[in-house]
Amino acid sequence: MISIGENTIYRYKEFTEWTDTLHNIHEKIWLQPIAEGKASVGEIISHLKNWDTYLISTIIPAIKNGKGMVFPDFDYFNNIAYEYARSGVSRNCLLDEFKQTRTMLVETLLTESEVVAKPVTANGLENCPHTGTPYSLLYIIHEFNDHDNHHKNQILTVL
Template sequence: MITEFEQAQDWVNSLKKHPEKDFFEPIENGKWSVAEIIAHLAFWDKYVLEAILPNMKQNTDIKSIDFQELNDQASNYALSGISGKSLINQFVEGRKSLVTELRNKTDSEFYVQFKINGDEVDPYSGAPFSMYSYISSFIWHDNHHKKQIIEFFNSKYAEDFQVK
């Protein structure tokens, strides 16, 4: 699982081959840009590393930040003038730090159950909260955004080759 989680670094790093201007174009009308998505992933990794992971202990009730608040912070940061390549570098470094911490956990630590905001069960997966289920949901989350970005770049470059 950790290896799969780690692989997002290589994929996100590979996005550097795309023109900088493309990072700031919404992937669809009313949707985020690639830059905002990368910042979103980086902000969640940082939040998990600093606020969630240290509190994943048996029967702990972790108070989690409001999703929208963190997502808005990430979006604003992505649109603050930072380059797409810098966002990518920040994501890669943050993911490396999170993966290092995960690799330092014991097998039993991955299955300790805790609560988040009073909930014992992840409403998305239906599984009790544990480090394993929590990180697994982030792998799904990475793949969801990876698919969006791939579709965006595929459609963008397909448009470049159409006869006009």
């Protein structure tokens, strides 16, 4: 039987099945903002990949070392991802990089169950200020699933 945590993690991986459909998106749409003042499809995918990479390289090691999760300034961090999407990296390459990163993260999450469920702070807070739920990496993945769906809906309105 799959636990709630495993279900959340598998849902996180399933998002790559949907992003695989974006290989056929026209190049003109790929880097066009989805709305005025918003990111493009390519920038969104780069943004998602950047956060997954951050979880792998920074958050998981911090938790393993008994520290809390520290997230950088979102705007600055997201702008780095947007710049990468506009750097000339191809649509297919970026989609492949995203899928590889997400798959690597999911495999790590499934094998590091003690890290995933461990209560930790997020930027010094023990509980989410919106829900009161204690922070853990699993809680962040749950939030990231909602975040993925938000971006999926944005992209679908453009397509």
